[in-house]
Amino acid sequence: MMEFRGKKIVILGERDGVPAHTIEQAIENLGAEVVYATTQCFV
């Protein structure tokens, strides 16, 4: 089982995949700290 508690999270989201904001919301209560979040857009 992956452990998020105490981890530093880097989120590489994508506009047409799962954007950073969505991933952040999903892991909000897992005790990890998001240190960098970005969403890429290719058009």
Added chain:
Amino acid sequence: MANFTPVVKAATNVLIHTPGLTRYGSKPDREIAAKPARLQELNGRLRTYAEARDYLPNQVFVGQQSPERLSEIARPWFGHQAALSEERKSFGSVMDERPFLALVALADPFKHVALLDRFWEETAPMLQQSPVCKPLAASSPNIVDANGLKAKIAAGDGLPLFAGVDPQAVGWIANGHKEDDSLSAIVLLENLCGKVSAALALEELFVRNDGLKKPDVGLVLGCSEEAVGDRYQRGGGNLAKAIAEFSGCDMASGFDIKDFCAAPIPALVTAAALVHSGVVENVIVAGGSSLPKLGMKFLYHLEKNMPVLEDMQAAVAVWIGQDDGKSPIVNLASVGRHPVSAGASLDQQLKSLVIDPLDRLELEVPLVDKFVTELHNPEITLPANGGDVAERNYRMLAAVLVKAGKLAKTEIPIFMKEQGLPGYAPTQGHIASALAYVPHAYQGLTQGRFQRCFFFARASLFLGQMTQLSDGMSVMLERHP
């Protein structure tokens, strides 16, 4: 309180083939600065005007062919002349670079642009012979002779303007201000391209529609991607007023709507709301071209032995006016918004932009003839690992509709084929983002068999790094009862 039903009275567009300016797209410009040899590689793969004009997606863009042809004819589309299968009345034209550059000089009121004398001699008659260019060509440009141009290039305080497949320097654009990046040559050039291309799309409206007169236009609404301003106000805006002036719409005022690539939809909605409320009788929504987006994927195209396909600037103009008993209606009750709480992902956007309006209107999915969204040409994006943007959007829309119980899983392929559209637009951001199809929709909702076309566009706000969110808006165009 006034209550006019807003309608789309006309919609036109224009494609301008600018191979010489492709080097000034954001990606080419940076790549060439890092590796000067890239310029020769780029120039070695530029298309001729005839190739660009006859390219099937470009033919579809200006209405010379229907979007259905893209499903009938297999790729590669480049390198093949699109055989016209039927006589269609196009709603736009494909323009050559040389008259466009001449117009860029004429559109520049501060005379930063200078044209080579023999280039102006060659292009001035072209402008007078074109019904779309002539109204914009009443003035004369700054002229420079060959030695003068050489001297400017050597001094370097600006950028040379190039034309043609074997690009020759035909002019110059100077930096506008020593201490103001917002008035640098590249920014001024970007803004002038947006101004001229939008003005050309407007002229197409007047040339193709006898009943539309310039004095009747009360407002031009810009929805393009540039930022017009100076160092104190980088995004001051209102390119729309400059476009109105250049086109001779003397009774019009203007303002711009900014929403990244989604801007045309809020612009259409705003235009319709202003007409509905009686504030303005006739509004033109003007989407001008994007110079920075030229050659965005050029490295991938070079790698795959393809021509540089992102050599087209594109502009669209839509006339919104009061109900005339026949034009397609802008249904303001259909507008879908994307609130902050809706989140950023595509499925959440589609719920706000499509599901909620369908529920509000109590409209079944089969009653919408076309869902119109991002229509980027897949021949441009696939080699760049960008996928097929249109297809991806429709696939997610289908998934969202299935989850909402509005479509059966088995119906997905038919849904995508019959109610979706193939991509064909140049990767000119807001132009590809549904706006490109408005002229086609107009035809379908008048002469064709469409009852309803539902437009939705998306904006990558996170690119400006002020928020992680995205945005979007939707609106339905309907056949007049």
Added chain:
Amino acid sequence: MDLEVQGRVKQLAEEYGKNQLVVLLGAPNVDAARVQFETMTRGDPTYAGPLGGVELGLAAYHVFEPAVKEVIDPARYSDLIETLELGLEADSIVEALQQARAGENQ
């Protein structure tokens, strides 16, 4: 992967170390997911950016992968990510990354 992003991740890896950092990917297709996974572990396969030839060896997962999915609150996952799975090639992405990870461990 954007060069700025590569640079930033390199910086963060140096700051926090690979045992503390976890990378979560949201790529929409197999190719993008694979390239990003490679870049976070063995280095940028295109050698275009700061992570070209740099083996960060980070723990990187796509949010569709079971290891991530099972840790996320099911109601949240259903609300936020499930429909995206339906609209994208989720199974192919998961399989591709599992293969890539297995290759890395050899």
